[in-house]
Amino acid sequence: MPLNDIQDIERLKKINAALVSRVERSMDQQGNAFSLFQTAISLENRVRMRTEELHAALRRLEQSNLALSAAKENAEYANLSKTRFLAAASHDVLQPLNAAHLSISALAELQTSTEGKKLVRQVERSLQTMEDLLHTLLDISKLDAGVVEPEITDVSLETLFSALRSDFQQVAEMKGLTLRFRPVAIAVRSDRTLLRRILQNILSNALRYTHKGGVLVGTRQRGKTLRIDVADTGYGIPEDQREAVFEEFHRGTVGGGTEPTGGGLGLGLAIVRRMAGALGHPVTFSSRVGRGTIFHIDVPVSANPQPEPGAGESETPKGYGLFGTKVLLVENDADVLAAMTSLLERWQCIVRPAASTDEALDALGDTDWVPDIVIADQHLDGGDLGTETVAEVRDYLGRTVPALIVTADPSESVVKAARAAGIDLMRKPLKPAQLRALLAHLLA
Template sequence: MPLKDITDVARLKKINAALVDRVERAMDQQGNAFSLFQTAIALENQVRTRTDELHSTLRRLEQSNADLSAAKENAELANLSKTRFLAAASHDVLQPLNAAHLSISALAEIQMGEEGRKLVRQVERSLETMEDLLRTLLDISKLDAGVVRPEIGDVSLESLFASLRSDFQPLADLNGLKLKFRPAPATVRSDRTLLRRILQNIISNALRYTRAGGVLVGIRHRGDTVRIDVADTGCGIPEDQHDAVFEEFNRGSISANTSLASGGLGLGLAIVRRIAGALDHPITFSSRVGRGTIFHIDVPAGSGRHGEIEVVGEMERPRGYGLFGTKVLLIENDVDVLRAMTSLLERWQCVVRQATATDEALDLLGDTAWVPDIIIADQHLNDGDLGSHTIAEVRDYLGRIVPALIITGDPSDAVVKAARSAGIELMRKPLKPAQLRALLAHLLA
């Protein structure tokens, strides 16, 4: 083959090889592009699948949130319904409990033998235990439901301590314990009723777990805060029980004062924790086993004048009968309570006329020769009448402000406000006859 032909063939082979290489590279590129295209499609499908799964999860989450919200709302409604039920039930239960208190008191008046008086005291203690338990359960329910609205104002600690001393001194004396209140010329910002309940429960608990020595209540000023201390010389609280102190139904494992321990259900400090939370009053304590415990309540300092003293609880001290011939207009729609109250008042030598509603009470006043010295009424009467309105109509009919008292088992603030605005005294059912007698003597003085 000629050299020229050989050269041409070699050149053509090179060209062919270059073309083949270019074609192969082009095909590889197309293959890679196709692979990338396939990969992109696969990734897009995966993204779509994951997006669908995410949307489905979000929808389930939204449904779960909606279910949780509905469950929370139902739980809150159930809690409020429970509170309303307990409030209503407490009123119904307090009616016969009040009648029992009055009947037992009347029975005590006619007991001549020691055995009979002993049985009366046992029944009275049982009734008081029932009353305390019922009120405590109602208080816990109201606090948990958030229906308690503190009325914050200036509270004189000197006045408050005087009231607490009147309540607890007889109990301390009975058990041979000392109860001291250091002078407290201070005013704090709080709800007087709720703060008093906190101190009542702590002092009661302190007396319960103190066998010897006593309880001391005092204050310390700490800048804009007043710290109230309640110290006892009781059995103390073991360190491993500190976290459980404020839990419901927690009772000290160390033996309590046996004369005070009966009836205790471990609810006092549970109430304290809830009330303190509602008032935003921090409560702490320190304790040493065998040495005693000190509770600290930090309350904002008030702006009122120090040293104001109100003689609160004075009316609760026995003053003797002093009711001979007192004319009482008694307005009560519960037959058992009406009979028991009438029997008790007549044992105190009062002259009683009975009514169950406003019209009936006004009919009793047709005899102008009989004008009541005092009016005692339940708040909820027959025909939907309210005791506060009935008292107002009786006063208007007589043209004079007759001393009046409402005795009710209704725990609502509306009753308190209605009585306060009309200048009417208020007592809660079940009432203690000795306190009723003292209050009547006070109103008639």
């Protein structure tokens, strides 16, 4: 074969090989493109599926949020309804409880035998336990519902400590414990009633869980904050109980035991936490098992170091008698009226009873009989209010007769109405000793 032909053949082979290679590359590219196309379609389908799933999840989440919102509204409504129910129920229950307190007090003065006096004391303790439980349940309900509005004022700690000493001195002495309050001439910014309740509950717990030694209440000032310390020499709080002490119905144990070391219902510190939260007063504690516990309450210092004593904080004069005191008693509950009348007459008072404003004015007659003091329930027959009855009696007599509202209504509106009218107020159930002391003070 000629050389030229051979060369042409070789050249054609090379061209053919190049063409084949190009065709193969082109086919590979087409295959890759088709593969990419299939992959894209697959990814698009997966994205569509995930998008649909996401939309479905969002719809379910929206429905869940709506359901949660409805459940929250129902829970809040139920909570408020519970608060209103407890408030109403406590008022109805406290009325006969008040009558029982007054009747037992009158009965106690008639007892001459040791056995009779012992039975009276047992009944008094049972009534007191029932009263404490009712007040505690109502307090927790109101605090949880957020309906408690603190009234921040200047509170004299010296006056507050004096009242607490009077409340707990006898309890400490009965247990053979010392109870000391370090004097402090300073005032703090707080709600007088809530701060007192906080310290009452802490002191009650300290005395309950202390069996030797005593309790000391003192203060330390740090800039614009005053720390109130309540220190006891009691059992102390074990590490495994420190997170639970502020929970409802928690009652402390000691030494790894299972039986509570003290009485009570385990609600005192639960109330403390809620009240302190409402006031913005941090409450902390430190404790050593077998050595004791110190509770700390941080309260803002007042700019006024010596405030005037508030209502109910002044010392009650002692030794004033009630013999011959004329009392206009306005009360629509027959049992309470009978018990209160019996008690006042045991104190040698002259009582004229009434159940409404009209009856109260009728009892005055032509004003020949002028009462030394008016004692009235807030909610009377015919929708009358005790504060309004007192106002009409004063207007009828033309003089500002001392007056006292006694009520089981826990609302702050009653407190404000009494304060605005210049009328003292006591909550039912009444403590006869406190009632007698306040009457003596108002008449002094």
